[in-house]
Amino acid sequence: MDEGALVLDVTDSRVRAFQVVHRPPDPGSPPAPETPRLIRPGRVIRPSTAPAAGPGEPLVVSSLGGAPLIAVGGLMKNISVDSARRAALSAGATVACRYALDDGRHRHDRAADLSARSIDALLLAGGVDEGLLDQGGGRQIARMAQDLASALPPPRGRPGAPLPVIFAGSEEVRRDLHRVFASRVEAGQARLSFAANVRPDMVRENHGETRASLLAVFAENPRHLVPSARSLPAGYLLWSAALLLSGREALDHVLVDLGRDAIEIHSVRGGVINRTVFDNLGRSEGSRPLLDDVRGAELAEWLPAGAGVSRCSDIAGRRLLGPSGAAASWSELLVDHALLRCRLARALADHRGAAIELYGLQRQRVGEVFQYVSGCGGESLIRKSAFDHLHLTGEELEGFATPLQAVAAAVDVMDLGGVTLLSVDTGNLLRPLMAAASEGHPEAEGAVERLFRPVAARVSPVAVGAFDRRDGRPVAHVRLVSTSAPPVEASVRYGRLDILTACPDRPADLAVTPAGRVDLGAGPGRAVRRHLEDGVDYLILDGRPAPPRRPRRPAPARALALWTAAGAYDNYPGDEIVWKA
Amino acid sequence: MEGLTALAVSRPFPAGSELSVRVGDRVRPDTVVAVDKGLTRRRVIKLETDTEGVVGKVIKNVGDECLPGEPVGFIEHLMGLGYREYVSPVAGVVESFDRVSGFMVIRELPRPIQALLPGIVTEISDDHAVIVESEAVVFKGEAGAGEPSGGRLEAAEHAAPPFSPAPGRILGVPGPVDYTFLTGALRAGYAGVVCGGASRENLLRLSDHLFGLTRAELGARLYLDASGQAARTGPHDEVIFAVVCLGGYGERSMEPGTWRHLKDLHGRPAYLDGRMCLRGERIYPLAAVTVGNDD
Numbered sequence: 004m005d006e007g008a009l010v011l012d013v014t015d016s017r018v019r020a021f022q023v024v025h026r027p028p029d030p031g032s033p034p035a036p037e038t039p040r041l042i043r044p045g046r047v048i049r050p051s052t053a054p055a056a057g058p059g060e061p062l063v064v065s066s067l068g069g070a071p072l073i074a075v076g077g078l079m080k081n082i083s084v085d086s087a088r089r090a091a092l093s094a095g096a097t098v099a100c101r102y103a104l105d106d107g108r109h110r111h112d113r114a115a116d117l118s119a120r121s122i123d124a125l126l127l128a129g130g131v132d133e134g135l136l137d138q139g140g141g142r143q144i145a146r147m148a149q150d151l152a153s154a155l156p157p158p159r160g161r162p163g164a165p166l167p168v169i170f171a172g173s174e175e176v177r178r179d180l181h182r183v184f185a186s187r188v189e190a191g192q193a194r195l196s197f198a199a200n201v202r203p204d205m206v207r208e209n210h211g212e213t214r215a216s217l218l219a220v221f222a223e224n225p226r227h228l229v230p231s232a233r234s235l236p237a238g239y240l241l242w243s244a245a246l247l248l249s250g251r252e253a254l255d256h257v258l259v260d261l262g263r264d265a266i267e268i269h270s271v272r273g274g275v276i277n278r279t280v281f282d283n284l285g286r287s288e289g290s291r292p293l294l295d296d297v298r299g300a301e302l303a304e305w306l307p308a309g310a311g312v313s314r315c316s317d318i319a320g321r322r323l324l325g326p327s328g329a330a331a332s333w334s335e336l337l338v339d340h341a342l343l344r345c346r347l348a349r350a351l352a353d354h355r356g357a358a359i360e361l362y363g364l365q366r367q368r369v370g371e372v373f374q375y376v377s378g379c380g381g382e383s384l385i386r387k388s389a390f391d392h393l394h395l396t397g398e399e400l401e402g403f404a405t406p407l408q409a410v411a412a413a414v415d416v417m418d419l420g421g422v423t424l425l426s427v428d429t430g431n432l433l434r435p436l437m438a439a440a441s442e443g444h445p446e447a448e449g450a451v452e453r454l455f456r457p458v459a460a461r462v463s464p465v466a467v468g469a470f471d472r473r474d475g476r477p478v479a480h481v482r483l484v485s486t487s488a489p490p491v492e493a494s495v496r497y498g499r500l501d502i503l504t505a506c507p508d509r510p511a512d513l514a515v516t517p518a519g520r521v522d523l524g525a526g527p528g529r530a531v532r533r534h535l536e537d538g539v540d541y542l543i544l545d546g547r548p549a550p551p552r553r554p555r556r557p558a559p560a561r562a563l564a565l566w567t568a569a570g571a572y573d574n575y576p577g578d579e580i581v582w583k584a
Numbered sequence: 585m586e587g588l589t590a591l592a593v594s595r596p597f598p599a600g601s602e603l604s605v606r607v608g609d610r611v612r613p614d615t616v617v618a619v620d621k622g623l624t625r626r627r628v629i630k631l632e633t634d635t636e637g638v639v640g641k642v643i644k645n646v647g648d649e650c651l652p653g654e655p656v657g658f659i660e661h662l663m664g665l666g667y668r669e670y671v672s673p674v675a676g677v678v679e680s681f682d683r684v685s686g687f688m689v690i691r692e693l694p695r696p697i698q699a700l701l702p703g704i705v706t707e708i709s710d711d712h713a714v715i716v717e718s719e720a721v722v723f724k725g726e727a728g729a730g731e732p733s734g735g736r737l738e739a740a741e742h743a744a745p746p747f748s749p750a751p752g753r754i755l756g757v758p759g760p761v762d763y764t765f766l767t768g769a770l771r772a773g774y775a776g777v778v779c780g781g782a783s784r785e786n787l788l789r790l791s792d793h794l795f796g797l798t799r800a801e802l803g804a805r806l807y808l809d810a811s812g813q814a815a816r817t818g819p820h821d822e823v824i825f826a827v828v829c830l831g832g833y834g835e836r837s838m839e840p841g842t843w844r845h846l847k848d849l850h851g852r853p854a855y856l857d858g859r860m861c862l863r864g865e866r867i868y869p870l871a872a873v874t875v876g877n878d879d
Contacts, residue, residue: 072864108628109628109689112626112628115625154624282864284864284866285861294860312785314782317834319786321834324727
């Protein structure tokens with residue numbers, strides 16, 4: 004990629020343009036990488052030492068119209084279909100629907116479902132390349148393909164164009180697939196291509212060629228075409244970012260992209276990544292449009308007591324429909340934050356469900372070794388122990404006055420325990436930086452690794468014995484030590500939430516000692532230590548019992564009151580936060 | 585006339601439908617543009633099976649017609665003390681039955697697809713839709729619910745339930761409406777309501793209530809004679825009732841100028857589409873009142 008090249012970050016609500024520049028090193032001093040500058044409308048900002056070369060080919064990062072929507076079909080839902088689904092997710096796509104011979108549906112139901120869908124491509128898989136098809140197993144794949152071929156919809160937004168169909172299954176049945184789709188191809192309703200088997204045998208997955216095929220489908224979609232530019236789906240870049248961030252620290256982490264129209268969650272554990280997409284418009288599998296699904300009662304859980312259910316539902320409806328922009332009143336602001344918590348809670352529940360599916364699959368295969376051991380991530384999520392790090396990025400961050408408020412939203416819906424570092428991409432630069440990194444920009448990868456500001460370290464017990472479950476009882480002792488600041492010591496108290504100012508921008512060591520047999524993620528009674536190389540702005544001592552084990556959820560007023568008391572909303576006007584009628 | 589625009593409405597039909605119109609044909613609101621043969625509307629019932637096939641007795645054979653709720657098979661067990669029945673979920677014809685797997689496929693009865701507004705057929709599109717164009721005054725909604733419907737506009741400033749029977753009409757009121765108002769209009773046979781505003785919770789509640797309900801079932805629930813609510817659908821067709829809120833969610837009213845405009849169009853054929861999301865894309869509800877001479 005040329006230095007000074009243009010990166011366009013496109014969402015449904017806006018286009019941002021960036022110019023990635025690099026400051027040449029002074030002789031005798033190490034290079035100082037320049038972070039990308041935001042281009043203001045009508046003006047290009049260049050540092051005075053910018054290289055003479057002008058902008059090269061632009062690169063487009065797009066989530067316009069949501070992620071690429073893919074329908075996935077195969078033989079067995081927990082084998083070929085699941086592998087194909089993961090391959091699609093790794094390409095930044097959203098899986099709109101899945102079809103398998105063992106999905107419990109009749110062939111007519113599958114065909115009717117597919118014909119009513121609005122998708123960008125169909126991905127088929129099936130058949131292990133071990134000669135098993137010699138006994139006629141290929142007929143099943145051909146039959147599934149026949150059912151789906153009879154109901155092919157046109158590609159989304161392009162009636163009359165052929166639907167891309169990618170077969171990433173056994174090579175032995177490619178001839179059969181040619182035959183099945185021949186009439187459709189001839190009629191201009193389908194464009195058939197092949198990729199390497201996503202599941203060549205029972206213990207291996209192979210996503211590379213399928214991913215490349217899906218990226219190519221995305222790039223040629225007129226919706227994303229920009230003259231002389233290369234387009235990449237935002238989800239693919241976020242997936243790459245999640246792997247990049249995990250590689251540097253070798254810690255398990257979660258990357259959450261809080262988009263206006265969709266929330267993407269990438270969890271990485273042991274180098275293995277899970278990705279899920281929760282879409283506002285119900286485009287992802289099994290979801291409904293948020294406008295039709297989120298009711299006032301659910302929203303009211305995150306709002307002060309006395310908030311009229313009907314009224315907050317109306318405000319939520321208007322905010323979901325209206326153009327994006329800052330809230331114009333306290334009511335809108337609180338509903339915005341409540342809506343984000345609802346969405347994030349659902350997205351996390353989705354992610355856990357997907358991970359549990361994978362974990363269940365792993366448990367069925369006791370004794371076998373998976374090369375692609377995605378069940379590991381599921382195990383962590385199921386045990387609800389901490390991921391070491393949670394990264395927040397995305398458009399919705401701009402709706403918060405401070406990074407701490409964004410962290411507050413994540414902490415409210417997380418029911419993970421242990422010690423978690425919460426970092427925020429305060430400038431929402433991850434997508435354009437990853438685009439530059441994907442094109443080989445020399446400094447972009449390093450910039451991504453330094454992008455997230457460590458805002459808070461959250462300490463919360465994973466499990467608390469019955470004896471310790473008394474309001475205010477200390478369940479853990481926390482000590483934060485930095486060489487250039489006095490140590491911070493405090494206790495995590497059951498049922499309470501405290502926020503302490505910590506050691507911003509200075510390396511620090513965090514030691515958490517549980518009381519008695521309290522589990523902080525390392526096992527009952529075991530202390531946890533973390534070295535925070537970049538320091539942290541706040542310590543969040545969260546002793547609130549995690550859902551769903553709460554016997555009764557705290558009253559909404561109390562939940563919000565805990566945050567206002569903890570100072571999370573200090574940057575707002577000095578008026579007390581009340582629900583204004 | 586102020587606000588007049590050429591409105592193109594898409595009337596989709598599933599694959600396998602029989603077209604009844606051609607490009608250039610003039611249509612009325614009740615003109616059938618296509619007949620959905622039911623080839624994509626199949627319901628599958630899974631009867632209980634054992635190693636030897638279906639358990640119990642199957643009443644309906646391939647080719648037999650059945651009504652919603654009509655038994656298609658039953659099982660007696662525990663020497664007659666236990667009884668389990670399988671019923672058809674829809675009005676249709678038994679298309680196939682597999683004794684080994686227990687799958688019985690019922691194809692729904694043909695369903696006419698009407699134009700819903702007067703105009704001219706300008707296109708039969710590649711994605712299976714008849715495009716009807718008409719000159720109309722279009723009012724863009726900010727919120728809504730319900731599938732497209734049509735009827736003659738009845739602009740009534742002070743309308744309130746209980747309503748007189750008004751099958752096949754669209755009720756227009758300038759102010760906000762509540763759940764009682766909407767169900768009252770539904771009970772009276774209105775095909776839809778265009779109003780100032782409605783609470784989102786009420787619209788969601790109405791959608792939940794009407795989801796998948798046929799007119800016969802609605803009539804049974806509201807203690808009405810379903811045949812009297814014919815409008816443009818049959819008793820076994822789903823209830824269609826659209827709501828378009830020009831002011832949006834909440835206690836909103838139309839702009840006075842908008843209401844005056846709507847009142848001037850009283851008695852004209854109207855088309856309502858209350859959908860907010862179509863195939864994963866955001867759309868805005870709309871109310872359109874046609875003004876051509878061909879209604």
